[in-house]
Amino acid sequence: MNTETLILTHLMAFPGQTPAQIARAIGRTRSTVVSALPVMTAVGDVWSDAEAHYFTAEPAGEGDEKYIALCDKAYSLQERNLWNRAANVWQQAQQSTRKAGLREKARIRANLCVARAKERDPKPLPDPFCVRGKRR
Secondary structure, eight states, X not given: OOHHHXXXXXXXXXXXXXXXXXXXXXXXXXXXXXXXXXXHHHTTSEEEOTTOOEEEOOOOOTTOHHHHHHHHHHHHHHHTTOHHHHHHHHHHHHHHOOOHHHHHHHHHHHHHHHHHHHHHSOOOOOOTTEETXXXX
C-alpha cells in the first residue's frame, strides 16, 4: 500500500491523530507523512483542526444521495474546466449534508475551484488612461 492509502485507512479507524501518531501507527517516517498530508488536504481527502489533528472525509452513506449527485456534477464541471460553476455546485453539496467531514471536503474543493477560476480568468488591470471612471 502507498502512504496515502495507509494514512486514510488509519484515520478512518483512529480520527484526530497528529502526524507523528500517524507515522508511528503506519510504520512510515514522520517526514513522509508530513509531506503527504498537505497534498491530501488540498484535494479534500483529509482535513485538520487548529491543533493539527487530522481527520478523514467521512464516507457518504444513507441520506447523502443529494450530496453524491452534486459531487458527481461538480467533478463533471471540473473536467470541463468550468471552475466557477463547479465551485457553486460544491457549495450546494456542502449545504446538503450534515456530516462534518463531507462538509469540509466540499468547502476545500469549492475553494480549489475558485482559485483555479482566478488563475484562468484574472481580474483585468485598471485602465491607465482613466482616472476615477473619467477619461483624461
